[in-house]
Amino acid sequence: MKVSIITEGYDKTGYGHITRCLALYQAFELRNIIPAFYVNGDEGSLSFLADTNHEIINWLENQDTLFRKIINSDVVIVDSYLAPKEFYNRISLVTPTPVFIDDFVRLEFPNGIIINGLINAETLGYFPKSERTLLLGTKYASLRKEFWEVGERPFRLDIQNILLTFGGQDIENLTPRVLRMLSRNFPNMRKRVIVGGGFINEDQIEQAKDVNTEIYKAPLPQELVKLMHDSDLALTTGGQTIVELARVGVPTIAICVAKNQILNMNGWVKEKFLQAELTHNQPNLENRLLLLINSFRKKQPRELAAKIGRQKVDGSGAKRVVQHLIEKYAGKSGFYFRKTINRDSALLFNLINDKLVRATSIYEMPLKWGDYLDWFSGKLMDDDCYFLLAFTTSDQFIGQIRFDIKGYYAEINTSIHQDWRGKGNTKLVVFNASYKCFYEKPNVGYIHAFVKPQDSQSLALFTQAGYVLAERTTINNQEVIVCKLQRPR
Incomplete structure (x- = not known):
């Protein structure tokens, strides 16, 4: 789940937009989703942005640069008194989930999610539309984590x-x-x-x-x-x-x-x-x-x-907004992806050292913690590794899906948590992750999965996700079946 937050803040106009966007940033961070934070601000705004993934950019005057940065964002949040309607229209065309924070019906916003966390915002006369979601009132007031x-x-x-x-x-x-x-x-x-x-x-x-x-x-x-x-x-x-x-x-x-x-x-x-x-x-x-x-x-x-x-004001407004956005992103599937980060090390170590995961792996020996940390850190720093974790909307861990990109093709590696193995939606997890890889990595033409012949469950998982059995080969002195998924034309 890729999230971009766009806002502004100057000493002459105040930093209220930054603080409530920071609250949303922190609520995403609580779910281990790290947004990109684009701020049209001055030196004073930096005091609010410590320890965030932020960039100071005059996005009003450099819109093309901004739009190149937010490409492929699943959610884009805009909180501004300066952006013209044309800017919002453009945002609504480049992301499946545009989110507009407002205080007083400043504009006739395009379709998307409108958030107004002020008192009695429900009475301000926002015009309902079928393609518009309204999150109004102090129930959605975004306050910083403190x-x-x-x-x-x-x-x-x-x-x-x-x-x-x-x-x-x-x-x-x-x-x-x-x-x-x-x-x-x-x-x-x-x-x-x-x-x-x-x-x-x-x-x-x-x-x-x-x-x-x-x-x-x-x-x-x-x-x-x-x-x-x-x-x-x-x-x-x-x-x-x-x-x-x-x-x-x-x-x-x-x-x-x-x-x-x-x-x-x-x-x-x-x-x-x-x-x-x-x-x-x-x-x-x-x-x-x-x-x-x-x-x-x-x-x-x-x-x-x-x-x-x-x-x-109960303090949970930002967390409610983020929960709504995750559910919106997940849709009927009931799950969402996010990128793997450093604090996932223990979670992933326990998964990939699971006995069944090791038994179905081409490399069956359990991993030692020190060796694993070296491997894990290397994967996180590798630009050719697209590393996703899947969760339900209530943050139950489903599994990991990793793509190691090797030029024109990628190798997929999956590990599903024991509570979800063999369940119907895991094939959708693999299917959605694979097409997300194609979407995010335009140079990848096809994806390979290597499966042991005796691992019937994994073979069924990949074939149900659209992979075809292509050939047999040998890896680590073991015969494996190559399952292949080609980029749709």
């Missing part, structure tokens, strides 16, 4: 800790303005201020802080979750951070700083997680904030807001 499992928060009798987090660049200079108000009116409360990588107002923040102010510069996700978890109240903007705070169960006051945040804030007000819709330029903003903060001084309204937030 937010997947978050415990219940304690509630203090009064507010002790207030969190200020106004995005990656604080485009409306809210942090010093709000911090001055808090320092003046609540000197004994601890103010924890998140400073993003794009902030240009740090001098003003220093001037506005008091002795109970703590500054945190671009904290790592796990540190951010800890700060949220220990906060009695948060002040933020109207974007993706609201969803993260709802997940942790932090009572929140939000200030809208962009038109694309209006629908999100309106939805959270309707659900009573937010008490009011504030805007950065409204008159008497500080007075409104004071009233709202005082309304949260008692424990009960904070407990109620936290309960609403956690009910609406």
